[in-house]
Amino acid sequence: MAHLLEINNLDVKFDTDEGRITAIENVSLSLDQGKVLGIVGESGSGKSVTAKSIMQLNPGNTIYNDTAEIIIDDENVLKFTSKNDLKKIRGGKVSMIFQEPMASFAPAIKIGYQMVEQLMLHKPLDKKEAKNISIDMLNRVGIADAEKRFNQYAFELSGGMRQRAMIAMALSTMPKLLLADEPTTALDVTIQAQVINLMKDIIKEFNMGVIFITHDLGVIAQVADDVAVMYLGSVVEKGPVNEILKNPKHPYTKGLLNALPDINNLDAPLKPIPGNIPSPLDRPSACVFRTRCPNPTHDCKEGNIEMGLIEVEPGHWVDQCCVNCG
Amino acid sequence: MSENIVSVNNLSVSFDYQENFLSKKQKIKAVNNINIKIKKGSFFGLVGESGSGKTTLGRAILGANKISQGNVIFHDDERDFDLTRITAKEMKDYRKKAQLIFQDPYAALSPRMTVRDIIAEPLEVMKITNSRQETDEKVREIASKCRLNLEHLRRYPHAFSGGQRQRISIARALVSNPKFIVADESVAALDVSIQADILNLLKQLQNELNLTYLFISHDLSVVAHVCDIVAVMYLGHIVEMAPSRKLFSNPRHSYTKALLSSIPSIDPENKSTAIELKGEIPSAMDPPSGCVFRTRCPNPTHDCKEGNIEMGLIQVEPDHWVDQCCVNCG
Ligand SMILES: Nc1ncnc2c1ncn2[C@@H]1O[C@H](COP(=O)(O)OP(=O)(O)OP(=O)(O)O)[C@@H](O)[C@H]1O
Ligand SMILES: Nc1ncnc2c1ncn2[C@@H]1O[C@H](COP(=O)(O)OP(=O)(O)O)[C@@H](O)[C@H]1O
Ligand code: SF4
Ligand code: SF4
Ligand SMILES: [Mg+2]
Ligand SMILES: [Mg+2]
Numbered sequence: 001m002a003h004l005l006e007i008n009n010l011d012v013k014f015d016t017d018e019g020r021i022t023a024i025e026n027v028s029l030s031l032d033q034g035k036v037l038g039i040v041g042e043s044g045s046g047k048s049v050t051a052k053s054i055m056q057l058n059p060g061n062t063i064y065n066d067t068a069e070i071i072i073d074d075e076n077v078l079k080f081t082s083k084n085d086l087k088k089i090r091g092g093k094v095s096m097i098f099q100e101p102m103a104s105f106a107p108a109i110k111i112g113y114q115m116v117e118q119l120m121l122h123k124p125l126d127k128k129e130a131k132n133i134s135i136d137m138l139n140r141v142g143i144a145d146a147e148k149r150f151n152q153y154a155f156e157l158s159g160g161m162r163q164r165a166m167i168a169m170a171l172s173t174m175p176k177l178l179l180a181d182e183p184t185t186a187l188d189v190t191i192q193a194q195v196i197n198l199m200k201d202i203i204k205e206f207n208m209g210v211i212f213i214t215h216d217l218g219v220i221a222q223v224a225d226d227v228a229v230m231y232l233g234s235v236v237e238k239g240p241v242n243e244i245l246k247n248p249k250h251p252y253t254k255g256l257l258n259a260l261p262d263i264n265n266l267d268a269p270l271k272p273i274p275g276n277i278p279s280p281l282d283r284p285s286a287c288v289f290r291t292r293c294p295n296p297t298h299d300c301k302e303g304n305i306e307m308g309l310i311e312v313e314p315g316h317w318v319d320q321c322c323v324n325c326g
Numbered sequence: 327m328s329e330n331i332v333s334v335n336n337l338s339v340s341f342d343y344q345e346n347f348l349s350k351k352q353k354i355k356a357v358n359n360i361n362i363k364i365k366k367g368s369f370f371g372l373v374g375e376s377g378s379g380k381t382t383l384g385r386a387i388l389g390a391n392k393i394s395q396g397n398v399i400f401h402d403d404e405r406d407f408d409l410t411r412i413t414a415k416e417m418k419d420y421r422k423k424a425q426l427i428f429q430d431p432y433a434a435l436s437p438r439m440t441v442r443d444i445i446a447e448p449l450e451v452m453k454i455t456n457s458r459q460e461t462d463e464k465v466r467e468i469a470s471k472c473r474l475n476l477e478h479l480r481r482y483p484h485a486f487s488g489g490q491r492q493r494i495s496i497a498r499a500l501v502s503n504p505k506f507i508v509a510d511e512s513v514a515a516l517d518v519s520i521q522a523d524i525l526n527l528l529k530q531l532q533n534e535l536n537l538t539y540l541f542i543s544h545d546l547s548v549v550a551h552v553c554d555i556v557a558v559m560y561l562g563h564i565v566e567m568a569p570s571r572k573l574f575s576n577p578r579h580s581y582t583k584a585l586l587s588s589i590p591s592i593d594p595e596n597k598s599t600a601i602e603l604k605g606e607i608p609s610a611m612d613p614p615s616g617c618v619f620r621t622r623c624p625n626p627t628h629d630c631k632e633g634n635i636e637m638g639l640i641q642v643e644p645d646h647w648v649d650q651c652c653v654n655c656g
Contacts, residue, residue, distance in 0.1 A: 159376075189544070189546070190584060218590030221591060222594075224594075241594045246594075260547075260592065261522075262592060263550050266550055270521075270526060272523035
């Protein structure tokens, strides 16, 4: 069966005053219907740029490589140019939810009005039908008094409720693919637990594919089926969540896990990854992680090593230079 | 000499709040009748969700918030500072002893000052040093303790990463040689690896400089790792307080239990057993009577309204304090 989403050999560069920077290099990912792919990595690793590439939401200074493909339903999204084509993805087949729900709602327009507008843009519905669907969706995400909330502004809702309303809006068009960029990061932990449970139920019910972006490995462990670990624009390791978290191969993945304070293991010292993330302007050649690798097996510069993911266990892929390193 | 460095006694802090100029003034009790003693040399953790009053309590201890009721006493070696009746002159002295490290390493540093000037500013404002040379010496000393590269002191903050900026903030807070530090969400904005580095640095500095921390955080895993004692806040109240291992292995209050169970486990096979709390924290303008947690309590033992229950912490085990209404609840 074809994948719901396939990203092949994606490079993303931005032209900036300081020069051309590489935000994403040679990323390939796939996602099936009904599955959750988690993307983890530190700030600046390229998680959001990856998601925005799928929605074609990157700004005007973006350069994609010619050989890249982002395939949804046999169509390469990167070749879309017309408004109509783009409409098929944005808010149609694909919906996106963000860390800051205020960004999704215009402050001076009632939530319900925005939901109805959005829905009518993508589905042949009249106002009344769109309103019914929207209120139903608000109900389904656990918003009490949905009819009342429908007539309120975003600022009148609490943080957790806004997040629910945003999820309701994103789901009302019945997308096949949901891109969730740090959807729980700004929430308190008890509210985060509510939203995670809600999202799990909805993913099951709607049988969507989901890309769940977060820097929180605990959240990934709870929601994802598969994980891709990104560092400085590259996917250095990917595979089933259990494999990646329990049997990590790449020293960056191991480093992330060692730095994490685990509530169930208070005696484990917190071990930072040495050094700092290099600027994307001087991205290391060959192994991107080599400036911080705690135990380089050799001098992993261009020419000395081969790059590219290989499969070490079924479904578990890691940069080949690094299968037994570190 | 007291073994405590800070005593907070029946402290309440209220704010006047007015939604707009037409609506009537309301009172928000951000901190409600709190009692804590912070032992010298401890890493005292304060956890709770946003709006629970953590920052307000921290600021009240630093003398940056008006105290509405009760008092805060800072026990210095030679003398006590009573924050309720502190004079402007004493306040100048107190500022040298008690300092704040901010949350946001991006917003906290003035972009137009060099790193050297940022760290030196407190020395100059508090007139601690007498010459530029002495100032420079102190700046270099603390900068190297905070593992900053001394060759970078002439640079501007924008040239630094988040972790380095947080080290600059820490150096600035420590340069006046304080004894007590309030670290308010000081690692919340950082990636895990940088967070680990900063937490290790705080620990190391504590040993080297004999510091006491009030460490404010909403992240229980972080608190569990660094703090020796932890107080849990909810809607202006402390509902439970214990040595951290005890608190995390044997929580008594249903809010603490729910908080702990809400931390997503990094073991994918250990799928969530979160005690799901209904709804959200009520508004601090209109807190529930009786047990403040009762609108979200998953298993109220009885109807815990005003009149039905007694509030206030009691000691259930040595150093383990729980709201008395809730010792065996939930
Ligand atoms: N429009 C743009 N112009 C120039 N550079 C950009 C642009 N958008 C992103 N970048 C750069 O691309 C890289 C990847 O950014 P991205 O936002 O995807 O990171 P992220 O993994 O989502 O990080 P975070 O966890 O902070 O959200 C960063 O170096 C970022 O500065
Ligand atoms: N200056 C202020 N004026 C009015 N209300 C305030 C002020 N500072 C804090 N509050 C209120 O006091 C309560 C506690 O806030 P805060 O101490 O910042 O909580 P935390 O740090 O735990 O998130 C909140 O309801 C907040 O909105
Ligand atoms: S051993 Fe070499 S290839 Fe592997 S992570 Fe370290 S630097 Fe990269
Ligand atoms: S059982 Fe009663 S007193 Fe205890 S937390 Fe629940 S509501 Fe509060
Ligand atoms: Mg991002
Ligand atoms: Mg705060």
